Amino acid sequence: MRNKFLTVVISLIIATVSIWWTFFLTNNNISYKEVPVFNRDSTKTFLLAQLNNAEEVNGAKRSGADLGDFYTIDIMNKKKERIFKEQHGDIKTKDYANKEENFIPVLMYHSINYEAGNELRVPKERFEEHVKWLKDNGFYTLSMKEFYEAITTGKRVPEKSILLTFDDGYKDNYTNGFPIMKKYKAKGTIFVITGTIDVSESYINSEEIKELSSNDIDIESHTVNHVELNGLNYEQQLKELKDSKEKIDRLLNKNTIAICYPVGKLNEDTIKAAEVAGYKVGFTTKSGYSNISQGLYKLKRVRINASTTVEQLQNILSDYK
Numbered sequence: 001m002r003n004k005f006l007t008v009v010i011s012l013i014i015a016t017v018s019i020w021w022t023f024f025l026t027n028n029n030i031s032y033k034e035v036p037v038f039n040r041d042s043t044k045t046f047l048l049a050q051l052n053n054a055e056e057v058n059g060a061k062r063s064g065a066d067l068g069d070f071y072t073i074d075i076m077n078k079k080k081e082r083i084f085k086e087q088h089g090d091i092k093t094k095d096y097a098n099k100e101e102n103f104i105p106v107l108m109y110h111s112i113n114y115e116a117g118n119e120l121r122v123p124k125e126r127f128e129e130h131v132k133w134l135k136d137n138g139f140y141t142l143s144m145k146e147f148y149e150a151i152t153t154g155k156r157v158p159e160k161s162i163l164l165t166f167d168d169g170y171k172d173n174y175t176n177g178f179p180i181m182k183k184y185k186a187k188g189t190i191f192v193i194t195g196t197i198d199v200s201e202s203y204i205n206s207e208e209i210k211e212l213s214s215n216d217i218d219i220e221s222h223t224v225n226h227v228e229l230n231g232l233n234y235e236q237q238l239k240e241l242k243d244s245k246e247k248i249d250r251l252l253n254k255n256t257i258a259i260c261y262p263v264g265k266l267n268e269d270t271i272k273a274a275e276v277a278g279y280k281v282g283f284t285t286k287s288g289y290s291n292i293s294q295g296l297y298k299l300k301r302v303r304i305n306a307s308t309t310v311e312q313l314q315n316i317l318s319d320y321k
């Protein structure tokens with residue numbers, strides 16, 4: 001009799017757990033409480049204790065809990081990993097923070113247009129070849145925030161992460177580059193010279209900036225007047241950096257975190273001023289992959305020219321580990 005009773009109780013428990021399990025696998029709602037979830041080696045007592053807290057267990061399961069999960073942090077990480085895989089497929093991720101051996105290539109483009117003899121203008125056909133090649137070969141394009149978090153906090157990003165940057169904010173970034181970026185679902189960053197916004201037809205205007213910004217293209221600063229900062233005193237530099245940041249912050253209601261130094265020129269005052277103005281990262285034109293050991297305000301980039309073929313791009317990225 002006693003044995004029969006125990007069998008019924010255990011069957012009921014198994015049935016209940018199965019139903020919850022199915023429910024959790026099909027539910028995507030992110031809400032959680034800090035409770036342990038049942039474990040592969042659970043004793044019956046432990047399992048029963050969990051069933052008494054049915055609501056908490058359910059909440060944990062909704063957040064993506066797995067057998068063997070004990071803490072909310074694991075549950076949330078697993079959940080994030082699962083969502084990431086749903087969006088990007090089964091690709092490996094990597095931790096870039098404070099890892100001297102880990103480098104992220106930051107590609108530096110300027111204009112996306114054709115002009116005979118001008119290496120700074122990459123024709124749109126060539127640009128499309130580059131972006132398509134990156135996508136076909138499993139590269140993941142980072143937003144500026146993802147890049148910053150990857151190198152500073154260790155937030156995991158895909159193994160083949162890359163940052164695409166465009167200096168100066170040419171109009172053709174919008175007319176030629178943007179449709180290609182959208183087509184391949186690529187993210188990127190445009191460093192704008194704020195003094196040109198709504199002033200010169202050759203550069204992107206406020207409306208275009210807003211549209212780009214709400215479509216995965218980050219807008220960051222390339223100063224107000226595009227003067228070589230190392231030729232200015234500290235106060236003048238601070239003004240260039242502060243005014244441009246404030247203009248973008250206001251226009252997009254955001255916190256601009258990156259500065260790209262015109263012509264790659266900077267001195268010690270520049271770094272001080274960039275920090276005081278509120279930037280978190282600074283990009284130079286020094287050649288190389290970006291790495292935290294270079295210093296957050298002296299990050300290197302890889303120049304891409306009109307003559308850079310897909311084969312050369314492949315070569316540039318072949319050192320990527």
Ligand SMILES: [Zn+2]
Nearest residue numbers: 167168262263
């Ligand atoms: Zn520039």
